[in-house]
Amino acid sequence: MSKSITIALAGNPNSGKTTLFNAFTGARHSVGNWAGVTVERKEGKIEHNNEQINIVDLPGTYSLSPYSLEEVVARNYIVDESPDVVLNIVDASNIERNLYLSTQLIELGKPVVIALNMMDVAEKKGHKIDCKKLSELLGVPVVPVIAAQKKGIQELLNTILEVAKGKISCTPSDVDYGKEIEVKIKETIEVLKDNIHAHKFNLRWLALKVLEEDEVILKTIKVDLSKLQLQEQIAVTSEIALKDDLGSMIVSRKYTHIAKIISKAIKKPKVAGLSTSDKVDKILINRWLGLPIFAALMYMVFGFTFNIGNIFLDLIDGSFAALGEMVGASLEAAGTAEWLNSLIVDGIISGIGGVLTFVPNIAFLFIALGILEDSGYMARVAFIMDRAMRRVGLSGKAFIPMLMGFGCSVPAVMGTRTLEEESDRLTTILVTPFMSCGARLPIYILFAGVFFPGKEGVVVYSLYMLGILVAVLAALTFKKTLFKGEEVPFIMELPPYRMPTIRGTGLHVWEKVKGYILKAGTVIFAASLIIWFLLGFNLSGVSEMPQSIGASIGKVFAPIFTPLGFGNWQATLALITGLLAKEAVVSSMAVIYGLGETVGSAAVDGDVVGFISTLKTSGFTQLSAYAFMVFTLLYTPCIAVVAVIKRETNSWRWAGFSMVYQFVVAWVVALLVYQVGGLLGF
Amino acid sequence: MKTLKDLKPKESGKIAVVKTTGPIKRRLMDMGVVRGTEVYVEKVAPLGDPIEVKIKGYNLTLRKSEAEKIIME
Numbered sequence: 242m243s244k245s246i247t248i249a250l251a252g253n254p255n256s257g258k259t260t261l262f263n264a265f266t267g268a269r270h271s272v273g274n275w276a277g278v279t280v281e282r283k284e285g286k287i288e289h290n291n292e293q294i295n296i297v298d299l300p301g302t303y304s305l306s307p308y309s310l311e312e313v314v315a316r317n318y319i320v321d322e323s324p325d326v327v328l329n330i331v332d333a334s335n336i337e338r339n340l341y342l343s344t345q346l347i348e349l350g351k352p353v354v355i356a357l358n359m360m361d362v363a364e365k366k367g368h369k370i371d372c373k374k375l376s377e378l379l380g381v382p383v384v385p386v387i388a389a390q391k392k393g394i395q396e397l398l399n400t401i402l403e404v405a406k407g408k409i410s411c412t413p414s415d416v417d418y419g420k421e422i423e424v425k426i427k428e429t430i431e432v433l434k435d436n437i438h439a440h441k442f443n444l445r446w447l448a449l450k451v452l453e454e455d456e457v458i459l460k461t462i463k464v465d466l467s468k469l470q471l472q473e474q475i476a477v478t479s480e481i482a483l484k485d486d487l488g489s490m491i492v493s494r495k496y497t498h499i500a501k502i503i504s505k506a507i508k509k510p511k512v513a514g515l516s517t518s519d520k521v522d523k524i525l526i527n528r529w530l531g532l533p534i535f536a537a538l539m540y541m542v543f544g545f546t547f548n549i550g551n552i553f554l555d556l557i558d559g560s561f562a563a564l565g566e567m568v569g570a571s572l573e574a575a576g577t578a579e580w581l582n583s584l585i586v587d588g589i590i591s592g593i594g595g596v597l598t599f600v601p602n603i604a605f606l607f608i609a610l611g612i613l614e615d616s617g618y619m620a621r622v623a624f625i626m627d628r629a630m631r632r633v634g635l636s637g638k639a640f641i642p643m644l645m646g647f648g649c650s651v652p653a654v655m656g657t658r659t660l661e662e663e664s665d666r667l668t669t670i671l672v673t674p675f676m677s678c679g680a681r682l683p684i685y686i687l688f689a690g691v692f693f694p695g696k697e698g699v700v701v702y703s704l705y706m707l708g709i710l711v712a713v714l715a716a717l718t719f720k721k722t723l724f725k726g727e728e729v730p731f732i733m734e735l736p737p738y739r740m741p742t743i744r745g746t747g748l749h750v751w752e753k754v755k756g757y758i759l760k761a762g763t764v765i766f767a768a769s770l771i772i773w774f775l776l777g778f779n780l781s782g783v784s785e786m787p788q789s790i791g792a793s794i795g796k797v798f799a800p801i802f803t804p805l806g807f808g809n810w811q812a813t814l815a816l817i818t819g820l821l822a823k824e825a826v827v828s829s830m831a832v833i834y835g836l837g838e839t840v841g842s843a844a845v846d847g848d849v850v851g852f853i854s855t856l857k858t859s860g861f862t863q864l865s866a867y868a869f870m871v872f873t874l875l876y877t878p879c880i881a882v883v884a885v886i887k888r889e890t891n892s893w894r895w896a897g898f899s900m901v902y903q904f905v906v907a908w909v910v911a912l913l914v915y916q917v918g919g920l921l922g923f
Numbered sequence: 924m925k926t927l928k929d930l931k932p933k934e935s936g937k938i939a940v941v942k943t944t945g946p947i948k949r950r951l952m953d954m955g956v957v958r959g960t961e962v963y964v965e966k967v968a969p970l971g972d973p974i975e976v977k978i979k980g981y982n983l984t985l986r987k988s989e990a991e992k993i994i995m996e
């Protein structure tokens with residue numbers, strides 16, 4: 242067997258990269274629609290005509306200039322790991338700008354195959370594309386595909402294999418940069434020829450990068466521009482003769498080259514009518530309607546989550562209650578030891594049940610966010626919110642990860658990679674966990690349901706708003722203190738609206754819900770077991786709950802929370818387990834208050850796994866319950882988030898910092914709520 | 924000197940020169956904001972900034988402070 246072939250998938254954001262990747266591999270991957278969802282390195286293996294093909298999905302980028310993390314990642318991969326074929330996916334309906342990246346990829350000197358995607362969209366727009374001509378002019382194979390309908394995939398794979406095996410040779414046509422620049426390129430190549438660090442690069446490309454003063458490249462090849470003795474000559478030619486700097490000239494010439502190719506290979510209708518997307522935008526981001534529509538959509542997202550989610554909630558609730566009862570009864574009948582019976586019913590079933598009950602709510606939240614994302618509306622949110630976000634010192638783009646934070650902070654923190662400015666990114670990472678994630682929802686639903694019957698909606702909505710407010714204030718503070726700096730630019734594509742597909746969005750949602758359920762099966766399962774154990778034993782063996790290890794641990798830390806109104810060991814212990822995962826607060830409470838009742842009888846009255854009535858009489862007042870919810874909203878993020886912050890900032894210091902400062906913020910805000918609320922007579 | 928910022932919605936013009944430096948310039952150029960390109964202003968955001976333009980067949984949004992640096996013919 243021959244060795245496997247590696248292809249790198251490169252393309253602009255929203256060109257259909259994820260869709261093509263999935264069409265190749267059938268892999269279950271999410272499809273996003275705002276610039277740069279594909280931030281992780283994804284790999285897939287397929288077999289075609291008995292050849293093993295390894296597909297690496299590079300981050301979606303507009304260019305290979307080194308100004309964002311993703312561009313550097315993509316460029317380095319192609320240069321350093323030298324894939325057999327670079328598969329460049331090009332959006333046929335937006336071909337001019339897409340080909341800009343293509344010219345850069347071709348210049349890198351590796352074999353390139355172009356997959357001309359979205360042929361259906363281009364056709365609808367009335368663009369007639371002559372693929373053969375295009376291929377001739379670019380000097381690389383061009384294969385038309387419709388990734389969303391899996392059309393042209395086989396032909397594409399055939400072409401890739403032939404290129405990889407050298408059966409089709411690529412003779413890329415060079416961009417003509419004009420006389421002055423071409424002379425410079427030649428001179429520079431002469432100088433670079435003997436550079437020992439230059440061997441892995443295509444020399445013409447390298448020369449261009451040197452002329453563009455690409456800092457990353459200059460550092461890699463250890464060249465000091467001033468010592469190159471080109472600098473002065475460049476300045477003379479560029480500024481005076483060309484009236485622009487060399488870098489801009491190079492870019493302009495690339496676009497001229499593209500325009501020439503397009504005029505020869507593509508026929509466009511003379512007058513382009515208003516596209517559907519533009520028509521939709523006329524309403525959705527209208528000067529006057531834009532904001533109200535945005536607010537209404539947000540309200541609908543939460544309404545959707547609660548109302549529809551709650552229909553299922555009772556159902557699952559009841560099932561777990563019944564299951565606990567049934568298992569308890571049969572265990573008793575089988576004569577199992579009472580402690581084992583209690584472990585299974587009160588520890589495992591009620592702990593996991595307490596978390597799984599909220600799966601419908603979480604699923605609907607993710608569906609709603611998924612639709613907004615896949616339709617292209619998220620980018621509009623950045624557009625609408627930029628001005629407001631700038632007040633806080635952030636760019637509108639930072640709003641998107643923050644909005645995703647309503648789902649889960651982990652992908653949200655990862656989503657900050659699209660922010661080019663480091664200080665912008667750090668600030669967003671540090672404030673995103675204040676956005677109330679899906680895992681905190683069960684806590685609110687439980688507490689609001691018990692202590693604020695009939696007013697759950699308002700209470701939960703107020704918590705989400707509080708989260709946003711705190712995030713905004715924190716961002717403002719960071720921007721004024723730790724990360725003082727210039728305003729960050731806001732230059733972003735508004736991709737055309739697309740109908741979210743059931744398959745695409747469905748996969749998206751399923752992946753996240755699966756993650757949540759898995760967490761229930763692992764982390765929460767373990768947390769429930771530990772809690773059960775801590776509550777059933779002390780150093781001298783089996784004990785009553787108030788004398789158990791768990792109660793003792795809770796009692797040690799409880800005084801911290803006394804000023805906040807919930808200085809009891811039960812709440813304290815639940816909060817500690819919440820550090821593993823926020824849902825664990827609920828599962829722990831289920832175990833703590835569930836255990837308080839006699840074994841087996843817990844579920845009889847059909848309450849939420851049988852502990853609600855106990856929670857009602859647990860000493861929480863409306864005010865302290867609200868303070869408790871505020872605290873859970875704001876306090877130290879769960880370990881998964883801390884880990885991702887560590888990874889994304891590459892520093893334990895930031896991870897540690899976020900743990901501590903969030904705790905302090907939560908404590909102070911909950912204190913204010915409880916004390917001021919008390920003074921006001923609540 | 925007319926800049927992109929001076930164009931009203933539904934107006935269009937041709938770019939003469941992009942007067943910034945560094946990453947912002949690079950980003951603009953990568954997105955197709957280069958000399959000689961036709962730009963059409965679609966709309967202004969509800970809060971008055973940023974603006975949305977059509978360029979090279981796609982929709983781009985940028986702030987007025989950036990549009991101000993783009994000199995039109």
Ligand SMILES: Nc1nc2c(ncn2[C@@H]2O[C@H](COP(=O)(O)OP(=O)(O)OP(=O)(O)O)[C@@H](O)[C@H]2O)c(=O)[nH]1
Pocket residue numbers: 252253254255256257258259260261272273274275276277278279300301358359360361362386387388389390615739740741742745
């Ligand atoms: N009509 C049509 N739509 C397509 C085609 N290929 C992809 N799409 C849609 O285009 C949208 C964007 O596709 P993605 O695969 O998410 O694009 P991407 O390049 O991975 O985008 P990022 O994740 O942002 O990098 C999705 O809604 C797809 O369903 C196609 O050939 N025709």
